[in-house]
Amino acid sequence: xxxxxxxxxxxxxxxxxxxxxxxxxxxxxxxxxxxxxxxxxxxxxxxxxxxxxxxxxxxxxxxxxxxxxxxxxxxxxxxxxxxxxxxxxxxxxxxxxxxxxxxxxxxxxxxxxxxxxxxxxxxxxxxxxxxxxxxxxxxxxxxxxxxxxxxxxxxxxxxxxxxxxxxxxxxxxxxxxxxxxxxxxxxxxxxxxxxxxxxxxxxxxxxxxxxxxx
Amino acid sequence: xxxxxxxxxxxxxxxxxxxxxxxxxxxxxxxxxxxxxxxxxxxxxxxxxxxxxxxxxxxxxxxxxxxxxxxxxxxxxxxxxxxxxxxxxxxxxxxxxxxxxxxxxxxxxxxxxxxxxxxxxxxxxxxxxxxxxxxxxxxxxxxxxxxxxxxxxxxxxxxxxxxxxxxxxxxxxxxxxxxxxxxxxxxxxxxxxxxxxxxxxxxxxxxxxxxxxxxxxxxxxxxxx
Numbered sequence: 001x002x003x004x005x006x007x008x009x010x011x012x013x014x015x016x017x018x019x020x021x022x023x024x025x026x027x028x029x030x031x032x033x034x035x036x037x038x039x040x041x042x043x044x045x046x047x048x049x050x051x052x053x054x055x056x057x058x059x060x061x062x063x064x065x066x067x068x069x070x071x072x073x074x075x076x077x078x079x080x081x082x083x084x085x086x087x088x089x090x091x092x093x094x095x096x097x098x099x100x101x102x103x104x105x106x107x108x109x110x111x112x113x114x115x116x117x118x119x120x121x122x123x124x125x126x127x128x129x130x131x132x133x134x135x136x137x138x139x140x141x142x143x144x145x146x147x148x149x150x151x152x153x154x155x156x157x158x159x160x161x162x163x164x165x166x167x168x169x170x171x172x173x174x175x176x177x178x179x180x181x182x183x184x185x186x187x188x189x190x191x192x193x194x195x196x197x198x199x200x201x202x203x204x205x206x207x208x209x210x211x212x213x214x
Numbered sequence: 215x216x217x218x219x220x221x222x223x224x225x226x227x228x229x230x231x232x233x234x235x236x237x238x239x240x241x242x243x244x245x246x247x248x249x250x251x252x253x254x255x256x257x258x259x260x261x262x263x264x265x266x267x268x269x270x271x272x273x274x275x276x277x278x279x280x281x282x283x284x285x286x287x288x289x290x291x292x293x294x295x296x297x298x299x300x301x302x303x304x305x306x307x308x309x310x311x312x313x314x315x316x317x318x319x320x321x322x323x324x325x326x327x328x329x330x331x332x333x334x335x336x337x338x339x340x341x342x343x344x345x346x347x348x349x350x351x352x353x354x355x356x357x358x359x360x361x362x363x364x365x366x367x368x369x370x371x372x373x374x375x376x377x378x379x380x381x382x383x384x385x386x387x388x389x390x391x392x393x394x395x396x397x398x399x400x401x402x403x404x405x406x407x408x409x410x411x412x413x414x415x416x417x418x419x420x421x422x423x424x425x426x427x428x429x430x431x432x433x434x435x436x437x438x439x
Contacts, residue, residue: 062253063253072357117425159353
């Protein structure tokens with residue numbers, strides 16, 4: 001796996017925030033700015049959506065991102081494509097090596113399908129995404145929550161077509177950094193899932209940092 | 215391109231008439247289309263990267279929209295999405311209606327948006343689609359390869375609907391298909407089918423599907439059907 005470090009120093013960031021597990025974040029990232037997400041303690045899934053800040057219906061598309069690079073995993077060089085077919089952001093540094101965009105987000109409803117009816121009451125990413133979307137634009141709703149990125153999550157696909165959730169390839173302090181190709185909004189759910197190894201059964205905080213264009 | 219509401223208890227049979235077809239497919243709960251086919255829940259619920267009999271197409275609400283009750287292809291792509299105008303122009307150039315009449319070049323994204331618009335839906339309702347009859351494999355590094363000639367002439371796939379579903383589809387070719395431009399014909403037929411029994415192969419294919427069938431039946435128990 002390819003690892004690429006960034007030259008940007010945390011001390012020169014214009015924005016820093018630690019997001020606890022189970023919390024959400026909605027924030028605008030202007031064209032040319034850099035967004036870094038840090039897996040502070042390791043093996044945490046950061047469920048992330050992007051959309052055009054001026055046209056929320058032009059949003060991150062897992063299928064268009066996969067199709068454009070003819071590859072499943074996201075890493076340095078991956079352009080995060082929109083449904084309209086143009087890049088929202090480009091990954092410019094990555095010390096984790098690969099990120100998932102097949103696994104989607106957990107929801108109370110999907111937890112009843114995946115685990116048991118008794119898991120219905122557990123906090124899930126869809127709730128955080130809806131809160132983040134409402135925080136940015138109250139008129140947004142479930143229609144606007146499409147298939148997301150899972151930074152730091154490891155969902156390998158085998159050549160015979162099986163898909164598994166495995167312990168993360170990430171570790172404490174690993175990060176992914178991307179440059180906004182236009183004004184975008186990031187909706188983030190720091191995943192609260194306790195029922196599978198995507199967070200090593202122990203959801204932990206992440207940090208987001210933003211730098212102005214260099 | 216085609217769209218229609220197909221009710222619970224009916225089966226849509228798609229036949230690849232001449233071989234090498236691709237059908238880009240999206241499904242919505244026809245009664246409340248904010249519930250829709252969900253690629254991640256479909257894949258992680260069934261621990262698979264591709265669809266085949268006896269697997270199912272899951273909605274994003276923990277329910278089954280449709281079950282694959284028969285399937286001669288054995289592998290249907292779920293992750294590559296559809297072509298758009300830029301892809302078609304880059305691969306094949308431009309062929310306008312003015313010069314080619316109804317042989318002009320179409321693309322998957324435009325076809326989806328045209329059909330969605332007929333039901334009051336649009337860009338906010340676009341999600342990764344299924345590509346029936348198409349096979350794409352991944353290597354250890356995640357690089358994808360389209361497998362040519364996967365679907366044979368006369369091949370079928372049967373979708374038995376467990377929810378009243380808005381079916382939106384088109385026959386634009388798979389976006390990673392390296393072959394020349396084509397839109398291979400597909401025959402659509404709808405049959406009445408009985409409710410899935412307790413030992414239905416799709417219901418019992420994994421415990422996640424069994425629970426999703428229970429969720430789907432709980433949904434219907436609350437409605438006058």
